Amino acid sequence: MGEGVEISAKESNQEEREVMDTPERSKNNQIATSISKFENLSFEAVISVSVFEIIRERKVASRPASVLLHLGECSLAIVELFANANLSVTFSLMIVFLLRLQDSPVFNFLNSLSPIKPVKSIHITQTINPLSFATLPSVFTSPHVSSLRESRFLRRHQLSDPSKPEFSSDDRSTVIQISLRHSCGLKAKHMADYACNTSALVPFVQEASQRGSYGSEVNIEGRVLVSKLEREVNQSTCSPSLEKEHLSGLYRGMRRRCLVFEMAGGRRKHMDENSGSDSSALLQSDGNTSSNDQKLLPMRTGNDSSRRVLPGIGLHLNALATTPKDYKIVNHDSSASGRLLIGPSSSVNFHPSTTGQELLNNILPVAPSDREIDSIDNALLPVEDACQGSGYMANEEINQNSPKKKRRRVEQSGEGDSCKRCNCKKSKCLKLYCECFAAGVYCVEPCACIDCFNKPIHEDTVLATRKQIESRNPLAFAPKVIRGPDSLSETGDDSSKTPASARHKRGCNCKKSGCLKKYCECYQGGVGCSINCRCEGCKNAFGRKDGSGVIGMEVEVEEDETDMSEKSVLDQSFQKTAIENDLEQNIDSAPPATPLRAGRQSVQLPFSSKKKPPRSSFPSIGSSSGFYAGQGFGKPRFLPPPPKFDKHFETVREDEMPDFLQGGSPVSGIKSLSPNGKRVSPPHGAVGTSPRLRSSRKLILQSIPSFPSLTPNQ
């Protein structure tokens, strides 16, 4: 996409057309066609319908029709309201404004912010509209019905004015191309968002176009607007802080929606068939955007899935590995349809009664700090996606190698710990043997599986199989590592406390590995063995089954408190991650009946997974992690080798788990449902007097009343 992107806005439209590749041209034709359609629509109809459609399309809880219809007379205040709630709405509304309110303060405001000077936009002032800044707040807080209506008067005339850049397909293409050209450097981040939005629009465009509705036009326009806004944000240095703030707010809204609805990477392949190349080109045009693509949460919002009731397979946000270290995970999933197996039981809870802002607040802090943003982004990042190639291109490159190489490559990068890459040969990736399947994600290209059925095209099979497995063992897809809610609060610096450490829910059954290798799920999960375990000769460095576990082999004989205190250090790290993951848990509305994804999350130890553990001396984990070396940990050199903490070792805070998932819950009743009670059921009544056992009891007690919280902070 490079050449066409480099076109200067100053070049003539003719020149632009010449270098435009076919998809762009096609798109322009599409736009041009859409414009003509738009002219026949009343302003009210455009707004209300577009809003409605987009909301529906995005599976956002539809707002009452009456409200939507009122949008026809809406004010910018409403726009702002929706802008904070739903990017799509913002999109459509603002698009309409672009179309209808060219002379309005809003339009001028937006236009003035944009550095783009459309070739023919001679009479569209690029100067700052006085209203734009000084009165911007009022613009967005008070109805401007009059100006809207006024615009309707002007509309016809304006629309018929070919010199109006906003209604020239050529100019639109100019805008888009310019935005592409800007997709570099610091703008990459925004471009990723833009790409996200752009691509996210495609399914809607497709569907709408199939219906012959004007929704597609709205979205096409939306692309233009996004590109404008994007640059406005990027070039905010020339804008007053106020408008920067406002625009960034809008933009943040976009980004949020991106986080929620993005499936761009996943469906783009399909989308591109009809949507031209701009969206994909955006991603490809700038490799830097890949680092932000990870923030895009793939969901099944593709063209086909958008019309389909999403399968109830669970939101696999649990697959997110979220250690700060992983923030730099760069790659975006490019599987044909994304990896998250999303279902109604698990999708982000856009409850109709939830206001947009509330909704967003539940998802993201309103004004997160940078780190928070990172956390959030990361929290919403499907790890599988993140650890794959950067977009299709990267994936394809990676996939040119053998599966093992692929795996190693990612692993060696230190960023692939939580990636699910199976190598199944016989299970068809439809059994828990398969890491991907067990983790609730679709297999992707990097997988080396053979005869894989764990793919979107076999969605039904996957669902059926999953149901079957769950019927056999409701906890089959449940988090395997449960951590107590108190580990953080109690661990602190008081090593005498005995936090309810994370524990493998079912316990291991190791015979030979001594729970010192990753064969052991407990060890792999970075947790000590517990009474649940039936391991033999347990030497789990994170805590031995008999309660004497101590971190570090050389201090194995140390007693419980040491064990627990040291584990508490681990817990702190886990807890930290768990807290960061709370957000995603909280947006996970998986009902108890669908336990598999409820709060499931992978917690990743801050070390690379596949790096073989040093045998003689334990490395001090990177200082950045503060995991071992920090926290005043006394014996870092005795630390166990870094276990991999990925796979389906998602941990979940026990207080956030549904009761039935909490092994210790007396009301669980799971035991009877499990095919193998000894593995599924928690310790009952076997609580002893050792700290270890006390902690177990503590977990149980605290687990009783809890349920996945819907509030971020708990």
Add this chain to the structure above:
DNA sequence: GAGTTTGAAACT
């Protein structure tokens, strides 16, 4: 990279 080991998952 091939072969071995291991333990979870699945099966009987």
Add this chain to the structure above:
DNA sequence: CAGTTTCAAACTC
């Protein structure tokens, strides 16, 4: 439910 088999990851060479 226990024992066995299957399976794929982890591990070793």
